[in-house]
Amino acid sequence: MSEEADIRTLRTVRKLLFAVVGMFVFGFALVPLYDVICDITGLNGKTAGQYVSSEPAVADTSRTITIQFLTNNNAGMPWEFRTEKRAMTVHPGELNQIDFYARNPADVTMTAQTIPSVTPYYAARYLHKTECFCFDQQQLAAGEDIEMPMRFIIDREIPADIKSLTLSYTMFDITDQHTSQQASD
């Protein structure tokens, strides 16, 4: 092959390799991108982190919203995990509290992480949690139990067509990850 053709070939190959690497990176970039899209759209009913209110809570007493609480354990999670109440009827804007209860019946110390999920998904944006056990991990010794309060405000901006929403908590056993993290710390 001639030199000129060689150079052209190399140049094209280099561009294509850049594209390959770029797309590989893009594959990973989809992960944070997905989280951003979830935050904006409430895709998959993910709720945001801790909410800090800039203005005092003013309840909109003209309407009520029913919020339902589900508690579940993921596979292999032996803890008892339940809610004090199945549902609450609240006004948008007011600060509410509900208690959850967890107990570790196993004979070893375990660590749990709870994952919230909201349906309908577009209500997730209007559910603000000022305090939630899902922001932290819980570590309980064998037989130990814990009362876990959760405080939340439903945004006054919540669309009129949402009259009820469901907040589901799923508890996962992360004892393994937790110990390996500690080991590496």
Added chain:
Amino acid sequence: MYKAKRFGWLIAWPLLLISGVAFAGWDDVNMRQGVTEISRRVYELHMIIFSVCVVIGVVVFGAMIVSMLMHRKSLGVKPAEFHDNTKIEIIWTVIPIVILVVMAVPATITLSAMYDASDSDIDIEVRGYQWKWQYTYLDEDPAKEIRFTSNLLTPPEEYNNLAPKREQYLLDVDNPIVIPVNKRVRFLVTAEDVIHSFWIPDFAVKKDAIPGFVHEAWTVVEEPGIYRGQCAELCGAYHGFMPIEVHAVEQDEYDAWIEQKRTEALAVYETVGKEWTMEELMAEGERVYLQNCAVCHQANGEGLPPAFPSLVGVGVSVGLMDDHIDVVVNGVPGSAMQSFRSLLNPAELAAVITYERNAWGNDMGDLVQPMEINEMIEAAQ
């Protein structure tokens, strides 16, 4: 005649289709209309888009067939010269766009209706497990809720061809969902382990059950009857063995059923307190075992190693009672062995543990009382 013979296949092919239809009947080859307003709208949409495809198909395939019959070299035709025509190309780009836009309108309306799950009368949490469903009828008061597990009723002998197959082969369950007709029922769908999919064709409801997330679907069933569905997302070996059965009944029948379920729960609570004999535990244990354990550990207890270990002569079944209870009640993290604490009541747990220790020649001779299980579960409090 010659031509007809060579092109017999053009006729043979639609004939094949028609014979397929005739062989089974139209209802057996088409989507079912179902028993909800939504399912009928879905069916209508399906028929519209299907008809559009048939019409386009007749035109396109018709043109091809005419061309194949008439524009043959053997007929002595000379090929034409044309190889593009902007006008006709624009036409056959624009017409499909118009058809699609027209199609999109009813599709959008139906989809929006399917997505509005507010104002429900009854909320049922649906939870997919490998390989069964658990249903919880939610109530303001968690103590009054009804929760039960729904297992495949068809016994392994039938799918292992050792017994004749029943009419509802692989589609029947021990504990069906019961709902009243003409009430808005909301399903809150989630999963315990892997992704499942909750599907009832007659309601046009299909929602993936995803561990850690909850999604909702709703239905209003208009006709009383028994409706059957299946898990629609590959969830492991026994994906094909976790059907869904819904009984839609009149309101009073539903109320009676709810009452009966609550009484049953109470009865179970009371039976926990009584002293069980070995015979009672073994009889109940065998029933519980076959429904909940036999899919993996097999009816003969020998399992399917390495995924599903044998229970005969090895492991906790012939080890310490406390270890055995721990495995069944709490499960084994990181394996397919799940926690049965919330899936079985204390009496069932005691029975199945006793059964496993004494069946298949394990003959440990010991038993555990439901009371003891109950105490252990509540113990550390």
Added chain:
Amino acid sequence: MSAVIEEHHDDHHHGPDKGIMRWVLTTNHKDIGTLYLWFSFIMFLVGGTMALIIRAELFEPGLQIVQPEFFNQMTTMHGLIMVFGAVMPAFVGLANWLIPMMIGAPDMALPRMNNYSFWILPFAFGMLLSTLFMEGGAPDFGWTFYAPLSTEYAPPSVTFFIFAVHLAGISSIMGSINVIVTILNLRAPGMTLMQMPLFVWTWLITAYLLIAVMPVLAGVVTMMLMDIHFGTAFFNAAGGGDPVLFQHVFWFFGHPEVYIMILPAFGVVSAIIPTFARKRLFGYASMVYATASIAFLSFIVWAHHMFTVGMPLAGELYFMYATMLIAVPTGVKVFNWVATMWQGAMTFETPMLFAIAFVILFTIGGFSGLMLAIAPVDFQYHDTYFVVAHFHYVLVPGSVFSLMAAVYYWLPKWTGHMYDEALGKTHFWLSFIGINLTFFPQHFTGLAGMPRRIPDYALQFAEFNMLSSCGAFLFGFSQLLFLFIIIKCIRGGKQATDQVWEGAHGLEWTVSSPAPYHTFSTPPEDLREAHG
């Protein structure tokens, strides 16, 4: 021009080496093309055997032959092998053989890399197949390997599966770089892009798709690997990940992937129909634009595979509309083929029969695709045999028929002999009947409510499943006839002329039959024939 003349002087006209090392070390595009084609044919038979195990189990209700665990391994391996081992390498084989000859180039631009990209494949698939003999069995989570079934709940062999996918992906990426560089830089002097045969065009676009999405596939399996072995939580909700994210990333790869398997088929059919209609391809330019539009659209429709995961309404609507749009350029292609046949002077040799069957049956697959695009109706179709029928209609009588058509069409050029026309037609009819018998009834079982990927089914589906299994065995065993025809043609037969087919146009038909080991060492002067 001078550079090219110099090259001509340097050129030594030697034939291939002798013995096995010829194939191991070869950098000749024709040898490598042959290797790819044989490899994919072997994989086609391996994957086909798995399909027959599946169909044998599904012949009647009850578990007769295999247990559910092994059944899932078969469906998974069948999908992976057919997609990555049979269809994709077969098209790469065609690209190797034909692209240099069609554009008047002496070889592929990067011959050494060409050799590597082929020889990675036997290792990749050897590794994948070896999982069948491992403890815990082969991957059993479907070819779409959804997390967490493929991560937390996977058999230990999943790591080998991941490496096999990595290797196959590297091979595809290398192959597609080679194709792009060859097409962009080695066209005969004077040949513009819009003069290239459509097969070259479709491959150019396919290669760009591969470059864009194979790295994403590599990314997603890498994330799986990290979740399984290094404690990350991309797809595990407990650590802040999301199993649905897996599906998004997978289908971002997966949807373009299905077009990777069909676009070169469009190119093949666009070469064959004009030849046997003795009439130029109708709407060449619109074919090119339609292919490019399909490729573009393939990047923005992925979530139509996930209508039931609980996406927001707006998302569902967007993906539904975008997906419906694909029908427009696809329709243009079908209309163009029909217009090419219209008022031609057709003869019906085996390649033409396969090409016509392609147009009809692919269109049927396209119709069911359009039906699947309607999100509310998709809730009823999703994950049923209707979907199985749909994608097998576009893949088997679609991609695979186009490959068979291509083999019959170019076999005389490759071997110098005509294949046995009577046997070829027999093969076509057996395949055509077999395939329709297999997959048409699956539309019915799907609509009646049979989920896919189940080893056993309710009694109401029994008749259609039995019909389907009979068709599968007919189709499967007819492929042995295909093998026999190819071997017979390689060993001898009527001498093929240079042009082979009366209506054939294109540079590959200007060289002698069989094509010499080195072609176009001097670029062709007369490009009038190139267009086809």
